[in-house]
Amino acid sequence: MPRQRKVTGLPVINEKAAGIDIGARIQVAAVPPELSDEPVQTFQAFTADIDRMADWLVSLGIRTVAMESTGVYWVPVYEILEDRGLEVILTNARECKAVPGRKSDVNDAQWLQRLHACGLLRASFRPGRDIAALRAYMRVRDRHLEYAAAHIQHMQKALTFMNLQLHHVVSDLTGVTGMKIIRAIVDGERDPDVLARMRDGRCKHSVQTIRAALVGNYQPEHVFALTQALALYDSYQARIAECDAQIEKTLAQLVIDKAPPKDPLGAARAHAWQTNSVNFDVRPLLHQLTGVDLTQIHGIGPSLALELVAECGTDLSRWPTEKHFTSWLTLSPGCKISGGKVLSSHTRKTTNRVAARLRLVATSVGRTDTALGAFYRRLAARIGKAKALTATARKIAILFYRAMRFGMRYEDPGADQYERRYRERVVKQLHRRAAQFGFSLQPAEAVS
Known part of the structure; x- marks a missing residue:
């Protein structure tokens, strides 16, 4: 079949540009018609097929590729193409919508290729590989924190079923006092006097108040629910600690080639330990x-x-x-x-x-x-x-x-200096507006 003629219209800026329509099962790649007898090809989502698509693009001399950020299916395609030396443009689907009409994967791929060839697509932000790895560890850690928070609620619910008002006498259920008492209850301790003596010295409420809050109705099913929630909470805390170790390792690798800053690190502005912070000095x-x-x-x-x-x-x-x-x-x-x-x-x-x-x-x-x-x-x-x-x-x-x-x-600058500067700006504006109408403002002391 004869090759298709080059499409005319908008000026072409990226002559070696391709477009890929990302899907969960298939990827449709489109290249300029003059580069191939089959400018649009479909590939499966398996890794071998993605490698074959990358080889095909490289063999045609493609330098840059545009794709939409469809779910998370674009991630392996992006990384494989990036490893092959291609410049990959991840664009926002909101900015590359086609005109209304017939829609198909082939049309979407060709539309992406055409827009990218004419330089009409902006790349979404994606950090470098090292920072992207740090971001992935941070997001996994945030997810574990969310799951751990859900099990804190489960522990509180089980305590409420047993009418143990522990969350009313301690500020943080997962603090020193709260966790000691919860672990003792799970281990079989029921005496409120023994549980109350586990109070940390920094706790605001007295031993008598805590003892009154720990007289409860211990039912086996509620204790079982508390045990399950505590075990899951501890499991997620262990996973969070593993994430912290990996984050510290990644940061250490990022600063290997960094020269020490000229200005020394000052004292910390806040000395209080932050909840859910990493377990090392970052x-x-x-x-x-x-x-x-x-x-x-x-x-x-x-x-x-x-x-x-x-x-x-x-x-x-x-x-x-x-x-x-x-x-x-x-x-x-x-x-x-x-x-x-x-x-x-x-x-x-x-x-x-x-x-x-x-x-x-x-x-x-x-x-x-x-x-x-x-x-x-x-x-x-x-x-x-x-x-x-x-x-x-x-x-x-x-x-x-x-x-x-x-x-x-x-x-x-401080709140006082900010308020003083704001007052000066307002007074200056009032003087300017009064001068426009032929008036002059005088301070209240001068008038009196």
């Missing part, structure tokens, strides 16, 4: 990896700093400006305008892990006596807590971007 490793102390930014502790690095990497030049970065986090206002009228400026809904954590951190920062806390409270009084939360999370993200991209050292 600050020195992150300081050597990034060259800055991210924990000096209010709201960013060692755990969040580690998660930010795992999710965003160490090279933030992928985002040209801080506005691009906050837009990727979906913390920037939306832009929906029609007919010169703003229809909506709400932020997009997202499942971005970093954005969710920053919003959570902004809640606690809003209660602090810092410039960020004053910023949150001022906006909350004017536009509401929900919008103030997003704005504060965006400001923390900007501080992180500036520290990682330009090595900025953060120094908190």
Whole structure:
């Protein structure tokens, strides 16, 4: 069969570009018509077939490949093609929708190839292989934490069935006092006096109060449920410890070729141990990896700093400006305008892990006596807590971007200085508006 003629229309930027429609069972690859008599081929999802597809693309001289982020089926295809030296573009399905009409896997692959050849597709962010491995370990650890939290609820439910009000007399069921008592109950101890004497010295409630809360109705089925929940909780804690060891090993490998930073690591801003944090000191490793102390930014502790690095990497030049970065986090206002009228400026809904954590951190920062806390409270009084939360999370993200991209050292000016600067800006604006209308403002003391 004669080869198809080259398609004309939009200017072709990537002549050696291919497109792949990813599926759970098959992958459909499309290349420029002038490179092959069969420019569209279908491959199974088995590893041998993916290798055969990679060989076919390389033999045609393909340099770059575009694919949609379909579920998690794209991951092995991405990694195999990347190992073959191909530049792989993972694009958002929202940005490459075809015009309405007939839809098939072949049409989707050809549409992706055409868009990519014309340079109309933007690559979604994916960190390098080392950072991607760190991110995978962090996400597995977060999943184990969620499962362990569910079994904490199961333990509390079993205690409630037995009318043991332990969660009312200890601040944390998984703390020193709570776990000692729960393990003793599982081992067969029923005497409330013996259980109450297991109280840690830092516990706020007295021994008598704890004893009264531990007089319960011990039924075998409820004790069995408590035993099962405790065993599962301990199992997940062991898996979390294994993840911590792997994360520490990965960080140590990342900093092997890193020179020590010029500025020494300062003292920790918060000395309290954070719940669910990794079981090793992560600050020195992150300081050597990034060259800055991210924990000096209010709201960013060692755990969040580690998660930010795992999710965003160490090279933030992928985002040209801080506005691009906050837009990727979906913390920037939306832009929906029609007919010169703003229809909506709400932020997009997202499942971005970093954005969710920053919003959570902004809640606690809003209660602090810092410039960020004053910023949150001022906006909350004017536009509401929900919008103030997003704005504060965006400001923390900007501080992180500036520290990682330009090595900025953060120094908190304090809530008082922030309020004074805000007052100066408001007064200056009032003087300017009054001058526009032919008036002049005088201080209250001068008038009297």
